[in-house]
Amino acid sequence: xxxxxxxxxxxxxxxxxxxxxxxxxxxxxxxxxxxxxxxxxxxxxxxxxxxxxxxxxxxxxxxxxxxxxxxxxxxxxxxxxxxxxxxxxxxxxxxxxxxxxxxxxxxxxxxxxxxxxxxxxxxxxxxxxxxxxxxxxxxxxxxxxxxxxxxxxxx
Numbered sequence: 777x778x779x780x781x782x783x784x785x786x787x788x789x790x791x792x793x794x795x796x797x798x799x800x801x802x803x804x805x806x807x808x809x810x811x812x813x814x815x816x817x818x819x820x821x822x823x824x825x826x827x828x829x830x831x832x833x834x835x836x837x838x839x840x841x842x843x844x845x846x847x848x849x850x851x852x853x854x855x856x857x858x859x860x861x862x863x864x865x866x867x868x869x870x871x872x873x874x875x876x877x878x879x880x881x882x883x884x885x886x887x888x889x890x891x892x893x894x895x896x897x898x899x900x901x902x903x904x905x906x907x908x909x910x911x912x913x914x915x916x917x918x919x920x921x922x923x924x925x926x927x928x929x930x931x
Contacts, residue, residue, distance in 0.1 A: 783877060784884035787832035787845070792820055794842035795834070802867040806902070812931050819847065830864075833888075835881045837872060844868035846881050850894060858895035861885070866899070878911060 787795065799816035823832040829851070835844035846866045853860040863885065868878045882897075889897055900923060901908045912918070 782884070783837070783880045784833050784835050787823055787834050789824065791834050791842055795820055795832070795845060798842065798845055798867055798869065801869065802865065815931070823847065833881055833884055835868065835872075835877045837875075837877070843872040844877050844881055846885055848885060848897075850889075850892065853895055856895035858893045861889055861894050861897040863897055863899035879915075882915070 796816045799819065800813060803813065803815075819830065819832075822828045822830040829849040831848055833846045833848075834842045835846075837843045844867055847864045848861050849864065850859040850861045863882075866878065866881065868881070886897060898919075899912075901912065909918075
């Protein structure tokens with residue numbers, strides 16, 4: 777069996793344990809949000825359900841070990857005939873940062889978008905996440921929007 781030469785691929789059933797471990801680390805990185813560990817299982821069920829809009833790409837290292845992920849969904853956009861993609865979560869294991877894996881994941885996502893005719897990919901990051909902002913500023917346009925949350929239920 778030949779390994780996939782691409783460092784990024786769609787999530788597969790056998791990625792579950794690695795995804796859940798990465799999810800745990802991902803949610804621990806945000807002290808401002810109450811990380812809900814149970815959402816790892818919920819998100820996994822969503823992203824492997826072909827009828828659910830949530831999708832996942834997995835970034836792997838040279839040994840084909842999962843080291844990062846992106847969770848995303850495409851949705852209609854009222855200002856364009858093409859859908860837009862909300863890049864909801866992007867994570868790369870600290871040991872794999874600086875290797876180009878994050879950019880490879882974003883590039884794989886944009887390739888999907890081009891194939892599917894999306895208008896754009898958008899995402900948010902926290903104002904204090906300067907490292908992520910430096911990364912995003914290399915290839916994306918920073919917008920001047922303000923986000924509002926109206927919580928109407930429990931997470």
